[in-house]
């Protein structure tokens with residue numbers, strides 16, 4: 001019996017988990033279950049009472065959420081490659097970088113959800129605030145990219161999934177123009193099989 005990952009092809013948080021699974025060589029042990037949150041699948045709600053994706057149903061029936069928890073769990077299942085530093089400031093810096101990537105995803109997802117509301121419901125002030133947040137977060141990620149080691153870990157994976165989502169859903173932000181170094185880094189990182197196999201798409 002395999003673990004089950006509730007996911008959607010466009011979801012950046014589930015992409016982060018899927019990249020981790022591939023980099024760890026664990027993807028064959030995970031069955032992907034398409035579960036767009038708006039469809040309110042009872043199976044997803046049993047696995048994650050908040051109804052969000054990703055949620056990982058383990059072989060013994062226990063489930064894990066949200067994406068940082070699942071990523072660390074998968075990292076613990078195989079010794080190499082180690083994607084989260086074990087301890088010390090190095091660990092907290094990696095977790096902080098993951099928070100930066102997750103924040104970029106959250107802001108972008110919020111704008112996408114906001115734009116799906118009716119004209120009367122859309123809040124331009126929310127969109128403007130999140131757009132500014134995205135710009136600051138992109139600048140912070142760009143600054144971190146200068147110091148990233150060659151060997152990928154959770155920082156690379158989070159940044160890759162987040163930047164991919166912004167390019168996919170909010171191309172008008174055109175972060176590539178403002179951050180040419182990050183564009184070069186992303187171009188190279190996107191060549192990894194784990195990135196290619198998880199490219200976002202509409203469900």
Ligand SMILES: N[C@@H](CCC(=O)N[C@@H](CS)C(=O)NCC(=O)O)C(=O)O
Nearest residue numbers: 011012013037052053054066067068
């Ligand atoms: N903190 C969560 C965020 C996950 C998240 O926001 N997922 C979105 C899809 S990309 C979702 O499930 N949204 C459902 C909803 O808002 O009801 C994580 O890291 O897993």
